[in-house]
Amino acid sequence: MSTDATAAPARRSYKGWAGIRRAFGTPSALTMAVLGFGCGLPFLPIASMTLSTRLRDSGLDLGSIGLISLASFFYLLKFLWAPLLDRYLFKPLGFLGRRRSWLLAAQLGVAVGLVALAFVRPELGVMPLVGWVLFTSFAGATQDAVVDAYRIEIAPVDAQAALAATYTLGYRIGLILGGAGALYLADFAGWTVAYLGMAALMALPLLATVLSREPAAQELTVQRRIDFLGAFWQPFASFFRNNGVTFGLALLVFVGLFKFPDQVIGVMAGPFYLDSGYTKADIATVSKLYGIWAGIGGAFLGGICVAAFGFRRMLLVAALGVALSNLAFLLMAQHPSQIWAFYAAITADNVAQGFAGTTLVAFMSSLTDRNFTATQFALMVSLANLPGKFAGGLSGYLVEASSYSTFFVLSALTVIPTLLLLAWLWPRIREAAAAPGAG
Structure with a gap:
């Protein structure tokens, strides 16, 4: 699933109808669909409908459910730590490059968080659950920030709409599986299986990150200074x-x-x-x-x-x-x-x-x-x-x-x-x- 990220954007034209076909047909478009899937998949299980349904099913009161849902505000505050994503490599995975090192780390964090949430028992106490929700929300918000930066850097401005559309396709499919899919699994096999299933699906965006290319190196002279x-x-x-x-x-x-x-x-x-x-x-x-x-x-x-x-x-x-x-x-x-x-x-x-x-x-x-x-x-x-x-x-x-x-x-x-x-x-x-x- 390698992308055309290293191609010089200036040598390609994405204008007009031929450009539309070219933009939607690039390997980058497929990559963005899979990465979008990874961004959409955890949102409902950790910050919205799926989580609140699970908590109510476990007997929590509505007030507690409302407070726990505030973890989703990580998704609105990601600009606070995004400068670190722009400035530094994630050194343990630095061989992947600046963008992919952070992206793989964030995706692994989401997967680990979903596995941990699978075995949390809300009816026995909410603090472990709150801790893992916060951890997974932070990882998910970081994943979103890096994917957005990756998309912008792998293609010129006139191809961004096509990549945004394929990203949206993947994101919405992720929402379907993280919402309706998780609820169906929970109904038939319980919440542990449902959350483990969501964690297993994170293997797809993880694979996309490993197989895709780092965006072409920019002359980031300001950043180095x-x-x-x-x-x-x-x-x-x-x-x-x-x-x-x-x-x-x-x-x-x-x-x-x-x-x-x-x-x-x-x-x-x-x-x-x-x-x-x-x-x-x-x-x-x-x-x-x-x-x-x-x-x-x-x-x-x-x-x-x-x-x-x-x-x-x-x-x-x-x-x-x-x-x-x-x-x-x-x-x-x-x-x-x-x-x-x-x-x-x-x-x-x-x-x-x-x-x-x-x-x-x-x-x-x-x-x-x-x-x-x-x-x-x-x-x-x-x-x-x-x-x-x-x-x-x-x-x-x-x-x-x-x-x-x-x-x-x-x-x-x-x-x-x-x-x-x-x-x-x-x-x-x-x-x-x-x-x-x-x-």
Whole structure:
């Protein structure tokens, strides 16, 4: 599964339809699918639905389950230790190179953590479980940061959307196996077998890391000159040096607002489905199974469109799509318990999410300085998720004060600041995309 990472990106063209076929057909695209699978697989067993289901099944109270779920915040804080991933090798595996040494170490950490969680007994005490959840979440977040940096460094900007799409395919399949797959195993054979099964599946991304090539060596002259403390402040100084303070801040605000309309409704989605008269089986089938494949379709559509038309115009299409897809939930509000309305809303929402996710990844990748890939991209990923996550925590009060229909309309209108900022950024985006990658 070796990649074309050592090929000089400048000698390849990924523009137009021929470029699209070339980008999706590279060995790098297959590698990113497998690495994406490794990133998606542990998320639900250690930080979301699968873990909370296991804890409830073991008799834990809801308060404890909620507190343990906070371990997932490691995934939003990975930019704090990403400078070390940019600056240093993981010396015990240093023969693999800077990126792959950390990646293999993180993947081994995830596998070890899942094995340990398989034998933890939550009903006998939560502290061992909390410790291993934190350890595995840290390893999983580190894996995500390194994979993002690896993707950016193995291909030029105009191939990033294709790699993001194949990464999304693998990631979503990982979510399916780490969610529905783990629950089926737990139902038939118990939680120990379920977690051991997830650990065994980590062998696939481990193999991909061993067989793939280290990204072509960059002239990282800045990186070699900085000390330990400089590893933390240089990535941020570099970003504003490349973009300027005003434009740099505007870019970060834009990234933070881009998916806000979608994220703000995330917390209320489950209660809304139940309150609209849909059964748990309906929710599992339409939202968790069909919805994932709709999201994969949207991601590939985004990858094709960005490769064909560039990410600037697609940012506008994606921002509007994310906002307008929220209005599709009005169908469910107006036609409660009608399965066709559920499918229509989930199709619009997940296709828009997938399209926007690929477009945003391509855009953020263009902004990173390859001296500090892991740090800068991890920071932007955190910014892209934090505002909507925090606002979503207050969404229940808004629904109680009005109605679901009003809530969906208002959530769609939150795209207005994003569009205004995009209008200001529009003539400047092309120049910003070219500068950082030069390092």
